[in-house]
Amino acid sequence: MKRVEKRNRPPLSCQPCRSRKLKCNRGSPCDTCIKRDKQSSCQYAENANRDKPKNTTGDRLQNLENAVLQFIQKEATQTQDQPSTYTPATSSNSGTLRLTGGQPQYVDSTHWLSILNDIKEVREQLSTQEENDTEPQPEVDLVFPTTSCSISEILLSLPPRPVCDGLVSQYFNAKFMMLPIIHPIQFQKEYEQFWQDPSKTPMLWLGLLFSILGLATTLRQLTGLPVHIPAETFRQRTMQCLVVGRYTTAKTYALEILGLHIQSSFIGQSDSNPNFWFLMGIVIRLAFQMGYHRDPSHHPSLTPFESEMRRRVWAVTFQLDALVSFQMALPSMIPSEFCDTSLPRNLTFNDFGPDTTVLPPSRPLSDRSSMVFTIIKSYVMTVFKKIVAHTQSLSPPPLEITVMLDMEIRETYNRLPTNYKMTSISKSFLDSPNIIMEKVCIELLYLKGIMVLHRRFLQPRGNDSGTREEGSINSSTNRFRDLCLEAAMQILARQVDLHAACLPGGQMYENQWMLSSLSTHDFLIAAMAVCLELSTISPHTAERGSYLDALRTSHTIWQTRQGLRDAKIAVQALGIMIRNIESRQDRMGNEGVVQSQLMEDPVTGVLEGSGDLDWALLDQYFQGLDGGIEQGEDPYLGLDWMV
Structure with missing residues (x-):
């Protein structure tokens, strides 16, 4: 029988579909490659070579050796002519930024991929080819459980x-x-x-x-x-x-x-x-x-x-x-x-673009751009993050560090441009709502940092007689407590200012949505700080009246927003505390009644001053309001995050 020779016809399917035996609609790219996000791999051979011998293991090793030699020569040429797409790890352990298929991936210098420097790029090319030739397995995304579609x-x-x-x-x-x-x-x-x-x-x-x-x-x-x-x-x-x-x-x-x-x-x-x-x-x-x-x-x-x-x-x-x-x-x-990433420059989008070869110098911070708010806030945020880490330490933080952090955040805020320091909203009629909110965010971050730094000093006064001996522990404690309360009162004053601006006809009336949950949280923690102070001081203390007035005003503001879950908690908490603080003097001395109320109503008990304030007990109390957590509600309803 005469042998029939097969003609080499151009393949109709793209290379990825042929290798996986998938249906190909012959598009450029085809639908299958588009669905797999492999458009760049969708290529068609000019002609089919059916007589091409298969590569043996020895051939593949020889090809690998040739590829290594070619790669070394190519790297030497690129080093002379232009920056390479691969940055080797340096002695400073900076790690490596690998660009695989145009996608950046950071590899720390301790990773095995960084250690294998000699043949790294060849391995990457081979692994990339192997990935393209392997049918991807279906993945389950636990963060975004959504159905896949074309x-x-x-x-x-x-x-x-x-x-x-x-x-x-x-x-x-x-x-x-x-x-x-x-x-x-x-x-x-x-x-x-x-x-x-x-x-x-x-x-x-x-x-x-x-x-x-x-x-x-x-x-x-x-x-x-x-x-x-x-x-x-x-x-x-x-x-x-x-x-x-x-x-x-x-x-x-x-x-x-x-x-x-x-x-x-x-x-x-x-x-x-x-x-x-x-x-x-x-x-x-x-x-x-x-x-x-x-x-x-x-x-x-x-x-x-x-x-x-x-x-x-x-x-x-x-x-x-x-x-x-x-x-x-x-x-x-x-x-x-x-982390060592430096701050971005204060540049407008017109100052630089994809074709920029050299970045222009940063504009002064007094020049407004889309980036300046983030830059200015970063200065205060860096100190704020130090303060939070300081207060979350498992061991008692040294007083010397507390003093240094207090000075650092005050100096940082004082060095900010004047046009980013907050004044009364009623005196900011030339500022747009977004500028007002930017100033408010920076001011609240600064005040919150001071309040959080000295929060642990809100406790019963060590010397009720009012004498504060300089250099003593009591003197330091009283001073730090006063700094915390001063910041808390300023935050509550800003709440009043913003509330007035959000009323009909106010500067912020049409932009109330700008008051995000972060600023809401700031007002809550400030109110809790004042509540804690009122629960421990004598009814005859001079500052008691101003603290109580600020608390009443904050309570009234929260009552106007009871459609929010956090506002509902704030109204309940502040209402209970205000009522108990106002009647505290009448109940003083009746220890038996206090103990009975502690059993029936933990909030009433802890506010009587009968020992340290138990915030965990207060948390359990508010989680139990209205029958506890209802179905569909957020489980994080407690007040642990208020302290």
Whole structure:
């Protein structure tokens, strides 16, 4: 029989589909590769070679040796001509920023991948090829449990371009809530490319677009403007893009998407929410994985533009971690001693862009830009984080360190530009609401730092006679306690100022949503500090009247916001304390009644001054109000985080 020779015909399927025996629609890229986010691997061979011999083990070893020699020669050439895409670990243990497939991944110098320097890039190339040739296993995402879908299904939720244009414009023109981590010039270029062929868009960039649309829609809802698509729809699509795009592999835009998604989910919520803290943990760990905690100067492969944008992302992440961790009464998740990323420069978006080769010098802090608020707040935040770590120490912190931290935070605040120091809102009629809120945030952070630093000195006075012997322990304790109460009273005064500005006709009336849960928490902790002082001082103390008046005013303000869970707790707590403080003098001396009330009502008992104030007991009491925690309520209803 005559042997029939087979003709070498061009293959109809792309290489990935042929190797996996998957259905290929012959697109460029095909739908299968788009769904797997492997558009770059979707390639078609010019002709099929059926007689090509298979590589033996010896051939593969020879190829590997040749590849190593070629790589060494190529690296030597790149070193002379241009920066390499790989930055080797240095003697300072700076670690390595590996760019695999264009995606940054940080590897510490102690990791085995950093130790294997000789053949590192070859191994990476081989492992990348092996990953492309292996069918991915289905993943279960515990953070975003959403159903996987194709890009065509996700695009069905995209509104018409004119609507998208309006929402994108609203996001980039928002002043107070816009995180300065997306460069508008770069985004506009990518945005135009997206509309040319949306089906070819990388899944994570699509997630970035949906996160921006979701945040802009949330802002519209908060300000009472009409919306075309609910913000929740955009948030659901954002989560799907994150999962399908495999954000956990530390891909480009993953951090930015998560930051905007968290902001969109929790903006305008005046109640504390522990989910915010849990999601921040994901953001922080992803930032570590991508090396954001190390300054980009360690990695010359990064462009000036990339370096500056990474510093911006890290600055925002660092601040959110400090604030949210403190709100949850938990240690910060970012160990400062292992981070050296410098602050970003005070530059407008017009000062630098993707094509910038040399960054311009930083503008003066008196020049307003989208970044200056974050920079100024970072100065106070750095000291605040030291204070929180100092107070959370397992051993009694030395008084000398307490004094030094008090001086440091006061000096830091005093050095801030005058236009970022708060005055009465009624005297700030030239300031826009976003500028007022920026000043308030910085002032509250400063006052909160002083109050937290000296919080442990709120206890029964060591010398009721009023004599304060200089240099004695009692004198130091009294002085620190007074500093704590002074800061708490200033915070409560700012609460009154903001409340008046939020009334009809006030400067903040149409922007009440700006009062986030973080500032709400500040007012609560200040009120609790004053309550604690009133529960321990004599009814005849001179300051008692001013403290009680401030508490009554705060209680009245909270009564106007009882639709919020935190406000409901504040009204109940302050109401009980005020009633007991007002009638405390009449009940003094009746020890039997006090002990009976301690059994029936722990709040009444602890406020009688019959021993130390038991905040754990107070926490249990408020968790038991209204029959305890109802189904669907947040389990973190206690008051442990108020101290």
